[in-house]
Amino acid sequence: MLKVIIDDIEVEVAPGTSVLEACRQHADVLPGVPPAMCYYSKLEGSGGKCRVCLVKVGMPAVDMATKEPIIDPATGKQRINFLPKPQASCRTIVGPGMVVQGETSPEVLEARKGVVEFLLINHPLDCPICDQAGECHLQDLAYEHGKEATRYQEKRRTFEKIDIGDKIKLHMTRCILCYRCTYVADQLTDKRVHGIINRGDHAEISTYIQNAVENDFSGNMIDVCPVGALTDKTFRFKSRVWFLKPQNATRTCNHAATGGKHTCSGKATVWTFGNEVYRVTARKDRWGEVEEFICNECRYDHKNIADWTIEGPADISRHSVISQNQYTLPFEKTPLMEMRLQHKKEVQQRLEENKH
Numbered sequence: 001m002l003k004v005i006i007d008d009i010e011v012e013v014a015p016g017t018s019v020l021e022a023c024r025q026h027a028d029v030l031p032g033v034p035p036a037m038c039y040y041s042k043l044e045g046s047g048g049k050c051r052v053c054l055v056k057v058g059m060p061a062v063d064m065a066t067k068e069p070i071i072d073p074a075t076g077k078q079r080i081n082f083l084p085k086p087q088a089s090c091r092t093i094v095g096p097g098m099v100v101q102g103e104t105s106p107e108v109l110e111a112r113k114g115v116v117e118f119l120l121i122n123h124p125l126d127c128p129i130c131d132q133a134g135e136c137h138l139q140d141l142a143y144e145h146g147k148e149a150t151r152y153q154e155k156r157r158t159f160e161k162i163d164i165g166d167k168i169k170l171h172m173t174r175c176i177l178c179y180r181c182t183y184v185a186d187q188l189t190d191k192r193v194h195g196i197i198n199r200g201d202h203a204e205i206s207t208y209i210q211n212a213v214e215n216d217f218s219g220n221m222i223d224v225c226p227v228g229a230l231t232d233k234t235f236r237f238k239s240r241v242w243f244l245k246p247q248n249a250t251r252t253c254n255h256a257a258t259g260g261k262h263t264c265s266g267k268a269t270v271w272t273f274g275n276e277v278y279r280v281t282a283r284k285d286r287w288g289e290v291e292e293f294i295c296n297e298c299r300y301d302h303k304n305i306a307d308w309t310i311e312g313p314a315d316i317s318r319h320s321v322i323s324q325n326q327y328t329l330p331f332e333k334t335p336l337m338e339m340r341l342q343h344k345k346e347v348q349q350r351l352e353e354n355k356h
Contacts, residue, residue, distance in 0.1 A: 001013065001014060001015075002017075002094055002095065002096045003096065004022060004094050004097075004098045004100065005097075005098070005099045005100065006019075006022065006023060006026070006030055006100045006102070007030055007031050007032070007100070007101060007104045007343070008104060009026075009029055011025075011026045011030075013025060013026075015094075016093060017093070017094050018047075018089065018090055018091065018092060018093055018094070019034075019090075019093075019094055019100055020034055020039060020047075020053050020090040022094050022100075023089065023100075023102070024287060030103075031104065031339060031343035031344075032103035032340060033102075034052075034054070034055055034089045034090075034102055035052050035053060035112070035137075035140075035141050035144070035145070036050070036052065036090060036287075037049075037050035037119070037137060037138065037141065037176060037178055037226045038050040038090075038176075038178035038179060038180065038226075039090035040183070040224060040289055041287075041289060042289060043180060043183040043184060043187060043224070044187065045183060046090075046178075046179065046180060046183050047090035048090060048091045049177065049178055049179055050115070050119065050176060050178055051115045052112055052115050052116060052119070052145070053088055053089040053090050054087065054088060054108055054111050055086060055087060055089045055092070055100050055101060055102045055105075055108055056083075056086055056100065056101040056105045056107060056108050057083050057087045057092055057099070057100055058080040058082035058083065058098070058101075059080070059081055059095065059097060059098060059099070060078045060079070060080060060081075060097050060099070061080065061081045080099045082099075082101075086107070086108055089102070103340075103343055103347065104343060104347060105347075106347055106351050106354060109145070109347060109351075110351075112145045113146065113147055115145075116142060116146045116147075117146070117147055117151070117152075119141075119176050120138075120142060120146065120150065121152045121156070122156045122157045122173070123138070123173075123174060123176070123227075124156070124158075124173050126174075127139065129237075130174070130228040131228055131231045131232070131235065131236055131237065132174075132225075132227060132228030132231070133228070133240070133241075134240060134241040134242050134320075134321045135241055135320070135322060136227055136228060137226040137288060138176065138226060138227045156173075157173070157201060157202075159171075159172035159204060160172075162206075163233070164194060164206075164213045165214060166233070167218070167219065167233050167234060167296070167300055168213060168218065168219070168221065168222060168230055168231070168232070168233060169230070169233050169236065170205065170229065170230060171228060171231065172204045172205060172206070172229065174227050174229040175204070175205055175227065175229035176226070176227055176229075177203060177205070178225075178226060179196070180224040181194070181205065181221040181224060181225060181230060182194065182195050182196065183224075184217075184220050184224050185213070185215070185218070185221065187262075188215070188217040188220060188262045189215040189216075189217060191215055193213055193214075194206060194213055205229070216255065216295050216296050216297070217262060217264075217293060217294075217295055217296065218296060219232070219294070219296050219299040219300065220290065220293045222281075223281055223282045223284070223293075224290060226288075232279060234279070235278060235279040238278055238279075241271065241322050242322050243273065244271040244272060244273050244278055244279075245271070245272050245273070246269050246270075246313070246316060246322065247269065247271075247310050247312065247314055248267070248268075248269055248283060248310075248312055248313070249267075249268055249269070249270045249308035249309060250265075250266050250267050250268070250308065250309050251266045251268075251302065251307055251308050251309065252266055253265070253266035253294075253295065253297065253298055254266075255295040255297055255298075262293055264293070264294050264295035264297075264298060265292045265294070266294070266298060267292055267294070268281065268282060268283060268294050268308075269281050269282070269283050269284075269314045270305070270308055272305065276305070277302075277303045277305055278303075279303075280298060280299045280300075280302065280303065281294075281299070282294045286315075286317070
């Protein structure tokens with residue numbers, strides 16, 4: 001195991017672990033975890049696209065001749081040689097003695113704000129009518145790291161809404177080009193018919209000559225999309241997610257994907273209002289990532305509550321608007337919350353001092 005210092009806290013991680021995964025593994029003791037819009041731990045090759053998971057990375061300074069630590073006279077501690085620019089934590093592998101600064105670095109927080117500003121340059125302000133509202137990672141990111149107003153005054157790029165199948169609607173105007181939908185198609189099927197076409201500001205997700213995405217696990221593209229670019233046509237405009245009750249449910253299903261790359265487990269989350277099932281999605285973990293991918297039959301063809309065995313309420317983060325009216329537990333500040341609040345205050349003070 002390697003010893004790494006993340007936000008002034010020493011943790012141990014296995015060799016070959018990325019900085020982002022190291023932060024997630026020790027999230028309960030750290031002041032915060034870098035956000036991620038393109039990285040997906042279950043999708044091989046993902047990450048490195050959005051750049052919102054930036055962190056400051058350095059190594060302890062050592063005299064090359066004597067191999068002795070170089071002491072910083074100002075602090076009396078070993079000097080840390082940081083890389084000149086923040087690094088993407090999802091693509092940076094930990095090393096012995098590495099020092100990582102994220103939530104405790106004003107420089108990193110400012111860099112993340114800059115990245116978020118770029119992500120929002122062409123993003124439409126249609127949250128009030130977007131089906132992803134309430135579970136949109138970009139909304140959370142803009143709230144936590146976004147600026148108060150945009151400085152962008154040029155014409156925004158726009159695209160026509162298109163159907164890429166009988167169940168999926170593509171709003172390319174909302175897309176941030178995270179590539180998740182292409183990775184999930186590559187991983188689950190052997191017939192991916194969509195991808196990134198064109199280059200630069202004209203790049204977009206599309207299918208070749210308007211081909212339809214018809215594979216048996218195509219609905220998982222909706223679940224992995226961090227914004228409202230890919231939406232479920234069977235659920236569009238039917239209800240806000242915070243009016244529904246998400247429940248873990250299961251049914252017997254051994255449906256295999258074309259090419260035999262994946263088999264559905266039948267474990268899903270059903271979103272109900274009373275006894276009516278409004279939609280079915282894959283279960284997600286605390287990072288908003290799918291635990292097990294499900295087939296289109298479970299997702300679209302079994303909207304009857306009798307088709308499912310209900311296991312209980314799905315785990316919903318308390319900071320999510322979806323949790324409103326779902327749980328009645330009293331709110332209590334934990335020591336970890338107190339520590340994170342204290343870190344935020346200190347960072348805010350540093351930002352104010354830097355301004356003056």
